[in-house]
Amino acid sequence: MTIPLIIAHRGVPGLRLEHTRPSYLLAIEQGADFIEPDVVSTSDGVLVVRHENEIAGTTDVADHPEFADRRATKIVDAVSHTCLLYTSPSPRDRTRSRMPSSA
Numbered sequence: 001m002t003i004p005l006i007i008a009h010r011g012v013p014g015l016r017l018e019h020t021r022p023s024y025l026l027a028i029e030q031g032a033d034f035i036e037p038d039v040v041s042t043s044d045g046v047l048v049v050r051h052e053n054e055i056a057g058t059t060d061v062a063d064h065p066e067f068a069d070r071r072a073t074k075i076v077d078a079v080s081h082t083c084l085l086y087t088s089p090s091p092r093d094r095t096r097s098r099m100p101s102s103a
Contacts, residue, residue: 008032019049054083 011023024035037049056062061084073082
């Protein structure tokens with residue numbers, strides 16, 4: 001009998017904020033065989049983890065006027081979305097993460 005592998009994609013997002021050290025550590029504690037983060041490289045070669053291209057809900061980027069030029073309108077699945085994008089990461093794009101409010 002083959003034992004299935006347990007792959008923790010983004011850690012344990014149902015219990016911890018995804019792509020965070022606590023989420024990865026909990027996945028390891030719970031017996032995950034592998035951790036699968038979404039990794040991208042910034043233009044200066046620094047690896048960062050992130051999932052969504054729209055980052056206003058998971059960072060404080062909307063509070064920084066210097067990132068206003070990142071606002072764009074894109075069509076995804078035939079629906080128009082205007083949002084702050086993180087599609088071409090660079091050193092100036094690194095913002096402090098914050099957990100979205102639960103209210």
